[in-house]
Amino acid sequence: MPPSPPTPPGTNPLWGGYKTPTGHGRTGARLNLVIALVCALAIAVIWLGTAHRIALEREQAQAAAMKSNANLAVAFEQQIFRTLKAAEQVAAFVRDQYLLHGTTIDLRRWVQQQLIRDALFTIVNVADANGKIVASSSDMIPSVNYADRAFFQLQRQNTKDALYVSAPVLGRVSGTWQIPMSLRIARADGSFAGVVVLSVNPQHFTDFYRQSDLGPQGLLELTGLDSVVRSRTVGNRNSFGLDAAKLPWFQRHPAAHEGAFVDSGEAIDQVARTISYRSVAGYPLIVTVGTPHATDMALVEQRRTAYLWVTGAATAALLAIAGLLILMLTRQRAATEALHASEALFRATFSQAAMGITHIAPDGRIVGANDKFCHMLGYTLDELRALNVLELCDTEHQAKAQQFLTERLHNRAPALSPEIEKPYRRKDGTVLWVCEALSVVTDAQGRPEYLVAVTQDITVRKNLEERLSHAALHDGLTHLPNRVMFLEQLSQLLVQARQHQQRVAVLFVDLDGFKGVNDSRGHAAGDQLLWQAARRLETCIRAGDTVARLGGDEFGIALASLAHTSDCEALAHRVIAALAQPFDIDGTPAHISASVGAALFPAHGEEPGALLAQADTAMYAAKKAGKNRFSWALQSGA
Numbered sequence: 001m002p003p004s005p006p007t008p009p010g011t012n013p014l015w016g017g018y019k020t021p022t023g024h025g026r027t028g029a030r031l032n033l034v035i036a037l038v039c040a041l042a043i044a045v046i047w048l049g050t051a052h053r054i055a056l057e058r059e060q061a062q063a064a065a066m067k068s069n070a071n072l073a074v075a076f077e078q079q080i081f082r083t084l085k086a087a088e089q090v091a092a093f094v095r096d097q098y099l100l101h102g103t104t105i106d107l108r109r110w111v112q113q114q115l116i117r118d119a120l121f122t123i124v125n126v127a128d129a130n131g132k133i134v135a136s137s138s139d140m141i142p143s144v145n146y147a148d149r150a151f152f153q154l155q156r157q158n159t160k161d162a163l164y165v166s167a168p169v170l171g172r173v174s175g176t177w178q179i180p181m182s183l184r185i186a187r188a189d190g191s192f193a194g195v196v197v198l199s200v201n202p203q204h205f206t207d208f209y210r211q212s213d214l215g216p217q218g219l220l221e222l223t224g225l226d227s228v229v230r231s232r233t234v235g236n237r238n239s240f241g242l243d244a245a246k247l248p249w250f251q252r253h254p255a256a257h258e259g260a261f262v263d264s265g266e267a268i269d270q271v272a273r274t275i276s277y278r279s280v281a282g283y284p285l286i287v288t289v290g291t292p293h294a295t296d297m298a299l300v301e302q303r304r305t306a307y308l309w310v311t312g313a314a315t316a317a318l319l320a321i322a323g324l325l326i327l328m329l330t331r332q333r334a335a336t337e338a339l340h341a342s343e344a345l346f347r348a349t350f351s352q353a354a355m356g357i358t359h360i361a362p363d364g365r366i367v368g369a370n371d372k373f374c375h376m377l378g379y380t381l382d383e384l385r386a387l388n389v390l391e392l393c394d395t396e397h398q399a400k401a402q403q404f405l406t407e408r409l410h411n412r413a414p415a416l417s418p419e420i421e422k423p424y425r426r427k428d429g430t431v432l433w434v435c436e437a438l439s440v441v442t443d444a445q446g447r448p449e450y451l452v453a454v455t456q457d458i459t460v461r462k463n464l465e466e467r468l469s470h471a472a473l474h475d476g477l478t479h480l481p482n483r484v485m486f487l488e489q490l491s492q493l494l495v496q497a498r499q500h501q502q503r504v505a506v507l508f509v510d511l512d513g514f515k516g517v518n519d520s521r522g523h524a525a526g527d528q529l530l531w532q533a534a535r536r537l538e539t540c541i542r543a544g545d546t547v548a549r550l551g552g553d554e555f556g557i558a559l560a561s562l563a564h565t566s567d568c569e570a571l572a573h574r575v576i577a578a579l580a581q582p583f584d585i586d587g588t589p590a591h592i593s594a595s596v597g598a599a600l601f602p603a604h605g606e607e608p609g610a611l612l613a614q615a616d617t618a619m620y621a622a623k624k625a626g627k628n629r630f631s632w633a634l635q636s637g638a
């Protein structure tokens with residue numbers, strides 16, 4: 001089984017596998033859109049995920065800060081609670097002693113003996129029912145009256161036995177800001193007998209700040225439900241006695257006794273804080289802990305920046321990948337479309353070309369051919385594909401065709417596409433002259449894959465050329481060679497004669513009385529006579545000799561390889577005898593004769609023109625001698 005031929009573009013039969021591309025542009029645009037959408041979706045997912053992660057971490061950080069602050073608030077509340085309980089115990093002890101011993105109680109000594117141990121009380125006083133201080137822990141009893149003090153008036157009217165923590169006041173005894181904490185003294189009958197007053201430095205309440213390390217913007221505050229701030233510490237700044245009405249935690253407290261939120265800091269110092277507040281159990285007080293929101297969120301913000309960078313980089317990478325993908329696919333599509341267009345062009349060119357196109361394997365087998373070529377040769381495509389292109393040539397042209405094929409395979413310069421003119425044999429046996437150009441198509445490795453032959457039918461031109469060539473060298477009336485061809489053939493005979501040392505004879509034959517036939521019988525009759533004379537002359541010569549019409553009623557004869565001069569004379573006499581026979585012109589005889597002159601090579605001349613001239617001169621001599629005779633040329637130079 002022979003190896004299968006190389007496969008040209010497309011598939012068989014004859015690249016019929018090609019399909020007109022449809023919808024490539026639309027499909028490509030859709031694919032681009034899908035890639036863009038997938039990319040956009042992926043980017044959206046990444047960003048949503050990042051945003052969600054950031055929000056979650058924010059939430060967690062916020063919750064952690066709130067929880068931490070809530071714990072601090074609990075601890076702060078407990079410290080306040082313990083302080084107040086201690087104050088309450090001290091006040092109750094002093095009250096009990098006062099009720100037992102009256103003004104004889106020595107508070108100063110108790111402080112010194114540390115019966116009143118707590119150092120937080122700057123001063124402990126007992127005032128009677130009129131507000132006059134009757135016992136004091138200071139060196140001497142101050143002459144101060146509490147009657148106008150709010151806490152005194154409140155305790156006088158109060159029936160509750162509870163410690164009252166007043167708003168900070170400027171101490172009349174100490175001259176410094178104090179928070180008076182008072183306990184009502186009641187007699188056995190319940191009547192008001194005065195108050196025990198313990199003064200506390202407001203800063204004491206927020207000393208907790210130092211333990212809790214809230215930072216330079218941290219907030220610690222003790223606020224009374226009477227909307228007066230007992231003590232507030234922000235960093236190392238301490239303040240008290242401020243109005244708490246506008247504080248967010250104060251406003252929230254009635255609804256929720258404890259809570260946590262982010263405050264803008266508008267009511268204090270414009271610093272946003274994470275706030276936790278709660279009521280002090282059993283006292284009309286609120287403790288508040290705040291940490292700067294920026295500090296709480298610092299780590300989250302750092303991570304957020306990192307997330308944004310990573311997400312931004314991932315977005316850029318995705319966009320770059322999608323862009324590259326779209327670019328690559330677009331280029332690939334463009335290449336495919338160009339290939340399809342090229343194939344469509346090829347197909348149109350191939351099938352509709354005015355010239356025959358064949359694809360030939362390097363060994364000459366015909367792989368494919370267009371309709372034109374099939375039509376030119378009269379074969380079907382299947383018949384052609386069973387043939388070698390050389391089989392389309394006659395045997396004598398096959399070597400030349402093979403050589404042309406081989407040369408083209410070895411010299412594949414595309415710019416050089418030489419043409420060959422050769423005859424093909426059609427299926428019906430007639431000759432098809434073609435002009436054929438061969439191009440070589442190579443594979444990726446540069447090896448010849450197949451040849452493309454573009455074949456033009458030049459039979460008409462060739463026939464015309466042949467006819468023109470024949471007409472140029474032959475006489476149109478007698479169809480004998482004309483003077484030009486006679487001289488050419490004589491020249492070739494002389495070349496051979498020189499090589500073989502042979503003699504050549506040239507005879508000049510001129511009809512006698514031909515004009516009379518023309519004149520008496522007409523020109524057409526003269527033509528008939530000339531035609532018949534030519535045929536008679538042809539019968540007189542041998543193969544290899546030449547007879548030609550030199551013009552008018554003149555004929556030339558060239559005799560090759562003349563053995564004896566007598567042979568020439570014999571021929572001349574045969575000619576004279578043949579032409580002396582009557583001619584039958586349209587059934588009526590016509591009589592003429594002929595005068596013949598002859599010249600010999602090399603005796604009478606060496607060149608065709610010279611020999612013919614010599615023979616002409618000899619013929620003229622025969623005419624002069626009475627016509628119907630033969631005459632030799634004179635010796636050369638005679």
Ligand SMILES: Nc1nc2c(ncn2[C@@H]2O[C@H](COP(=O)(O)OP(=O)(O)OP(=O)(O)O)[C@@H](O)[C@H]2O)c(=O)[nH]1
Pocket residue numbers: 477510511512513514515516518522523524525526527530551552553
């Ligand atoms: N019918 C015909 N006549 C031709 C043709 N060519 C030349 N002639 C005539 O042939 C004649 C040749 O002239 P001549 O050679 O003087 O005639 P001739 O009667 O043979 O004279 P001699 O050679 O002296 O015997 C002329 O009348 C030409 O017109 C031709 O092709 N056909």
